[in-house]
Amino acid sequence: MKLEDIKNICVVGAGNMGHQIALQAAICGYQVKCSDVSADTLKKADAFVDSYLPGRVEKGRLTAEQAKQARTNIKFVASLEEAAGDADFVIEAATEVLSLKRKIFADLDRIAPKHAILATNSSAIVSSKIADATQRQDKVVNMHFFNPALVMKLVEVVKGEHVSEETADVTMALSKDMQKVPVLLKKEVDGFLLNRIFAAISKEAMWLLEMGVAEVEDIDNACVYGAGHPMGPFRLNDLTGLDLSYIMRMEKFRETGNPADLPNPRLVEHYMKGEYGEKTGQGWYSYSKK
Ligand SMILES: NC(=O)c1ccc[n+]([C@@H]2O[C@H](COP(=O)([O-])OP(=O)(O)OC[C@H]3O[C@@H](n4cnc5c(N)ncnc54)[C@H](O)[C@@H]3O)[C@@H](O)[C@H]2O)c1
Numbered sequence: 001m002k003l004e005d006i007k008n009i010c011v012v013g014a015g016n017m018g019h020q021i022a023l024q025a026a027i028c029g030y031q032v033k034c035s036d037v038s039a040d041t042l043k044k045a046d047a048f049v050d051s052y053l054p055g056r057v058e059k060g061r062l063t064a065e066q067a068k069q070a071r072t073n074i075k076f077v078a079s080l081e082e083a084a085g086d087a088d089f090v091i092e093a094a095t096e097v098l099s100l101k102r103k104i105f106a107d108l109d110r111i112a113p114k115h116a117i118l119a120t121n122s123s124a125i126v127s128s129k130i131a132d133a134t135q136r137q138d139k140v141v142n143m144h145f146f147n148p149a150l151v152m153k154l155v156e157v158v159k160g161e162h163v164s165e166e167t168a169d170v171t172m173a174l175s176k177d178m179q180k181v182p183v184l185l186k187k188e189v190d191g192f193l194l195n196r197i198f199a200a201i202s203k204e205a206m207w208l209l210e211m212g213v214a215e216v217e218d219i220d221n222a223c224v225y226g227a228g229h230p231m232g233p234f235r236l237n238d239l240t241g242l243d244l245s246y247i248m249r250m251e252k253f254r255e256t257g258n259p260a261d262l263p264n265p266r267l268v269e270h271y272m273k274g275e276y277g278e279k280t281g282q283g284w285y286s287y288s289k290k
Contacts, residue, residue: 001088001115001166003173007031010087010112012104014038014076017121018093019045020149023052025091026074027062028178033075035083042076049074052150080104084112089174091143093121101125102133109134117167119143123195126188128160138164141171144192145180156192158185198233202245205233206264216284234284238277242284246271 007030011022014036022034022045036042053067062070077083084090090108094100101120108118117139120127131140141163146152155175159168168184175182185193205219214222220232237245249263263271270276270283277283 001117001170003170003177005115006088006170006174008033008087008089010035010084010090012036012080012083012090012092012108013094014041014045015093015095017145017147017149018091019048019076021091021093021121021145022074022076023049023070024150024178024180027066027070029069029073030178031073033077033083033087035077035080037078039078042078046076080107081111084108084116087112087116089170090116090118091121092119093145096122096124098125098129101130105130105140106133109136117141117170119171121145124191126158126160126190128162128188131160131162137162139167141167142185142188142192143171143175146194153179153181154194155180155182156185156194157182158188158192160188198236202233202237206267209234209266210264238283238285238287241276241279242267242270243276 009025009030009032011018011025011032011034014022014034018034018036022032026032034045036045049071053062053071056062057064057067090112092101092104092108094104101122105118112118114136118134118136119141120130121144122142123144127140127142131137134140142156142158144156144158146154157168157171157175172182172184183193189196191199201223208214208219209216216234220234223229223232246263246267249261249267253261274280275282278287281287
């Protein structure tokens with residue numbers, strides 16, 4: 001298969017990531033059907049498209065004609081059969097649960113045309129853990145978008161051993177055609193590229209804090225004003241959630257048994273107090289509830 005053969009895209013899951021990936025594909029000229037098991041989520045996603053496109057036109061990012069075309073290109077549907085039945089390329093962006101993803105891929109294998117590539121947007125599950133739920137393992141690949149998917153340019157494409165050259169090439173080409181900047185990982189690795197790099201920075205930042213070398217704000221400032229990062233690791237952690245970091249570090253520790261992987265004492269302290277970051281009004285920084 002070549003990029004030119006892709007006309008219809010199916011996105012499974014219309015949550016945070018799915019509806020934005022679907023809309024980006026629709027803006028880029030693809031016929032998109034996005035499915036979800038939640039009627040409420042489908043309704044919200046559809047309403048989001050109606051509110052988002054006029055703003056793009058006002059800002060001069062899209063012409064009125066392009067926005068109108070994008071609107072007609074995208075459909076939100078409840079049935080996976082309807083969404084994937086004529087798909088040339090599927091992007092799964094459903095809840096991050098391995099058993100659920102395996103079930104969805106087994107269904108997709110039955111429903112989607114034989115030539116269709118089945119990609120997962122999972123942020124942590126490598127596609128080799130899912131591919132054997134299908135009869136087309138060479139066409140099952142990681143295609144990892146970043147949040148918010150309409151804005152963030154990076155896409156990580158992971159070519160596990162089971163993935164064919166053609167699948168990796170077409171996934172890279174489609175990412176570019178969706179106005180993204182894809183990077184190719186030549187093998188599977190936990191956390192892919194960017195999250196590994198961020199995890200290393202965040203771990204080091206927390207140890208520097210723990211060792212009393214510098215305070216939160218100064219460590220963040222070093223990253224912002226010295227390395228040009230848009231925000232420091234603590235500010236970023238307040239955005240992504242200290243609860244998530246705690247859970248991920250505990251999971252890593254359970255996997256490796258290495259005490260160095262345990263969450264740092266200051267992180268544990270915040271976690272135990274329910275101080276998860278911006279969403280609770282308190283994390284590494286304090287946020288006014290207003
Ligand atoms: N949120 C992020 O920052 C981010 C970034 C990159 C990748 N991801 C990955 O994207 C995927 C989705 O994450 P999200 O943040 O959009 O989650 P989300 O909870 O916002 O959305 C997931 C959606 O999947 C739907 N769903 C569950 N089972 C389904 C099924 N059988 N068929 C169709 N839809 C189903 C849910 O109803 C929900 O609307 C996950 O694999 C996650 O790891 C998330």
